Amino acid sequence: MLKVQEIRELIKLIDQSSIDEFVYENEGSKIKMKKTGSVTIAAAQPAGQTVSVEPQTVPVESVVVPAAAVQEVKQEAPKAEPVVEENTENLHKITSPMVGTFYASPSPDADPYVTAGSKVSKDSIVCIVEAMKLFNEIEAEVNGEIVEVLVKNGQLVEYGQPLFLVKPE
Structure with a gap:
């Protein structure tokens, strides 16, 4: 169990x-x-x-909150950042083959497998995705150059989520 x-x-x-x-x-x-x-x-x-x-639905009206616990919450609308559209048509996306946690290096004190600008071959290890205590090495799948790392170290990733953009050779 x-x-x-x-x-x-x-x-x-x-x-x-x-x-x-x-x-x-x-x-x-x-x-x-x-x-x-x-x-x-x-x-x-x-x-x-x-x-x-x-599944059970709890109506919002039935939730009781003590008056002392109620505080005024101010929320600002998130500021829109300018989106830079890049031509990604001819870039290869390395995607996550599973749901798990993304790790850029083999151990916390080691250098990342790859960074933007790194040259990779199709059997180069680019990261690890950990799922249920199993560490799965992810390979580049193509020969080329890493253009962009799309996720951060320790971030949860989903099946099929793009991890890297690679400019194929």
């Missing part, structure tokens, strides 16, 4: 991904997670037993 911390990590990953439903079975245990709107519901039970978890 998974530890509580591992289940919490799974819930975070599922919640931040575009996956709507996730089922995990191992050694007689089953975990099923379903997203409805912005709520993730998780249920764990031994295999062979059926537990149904239905």
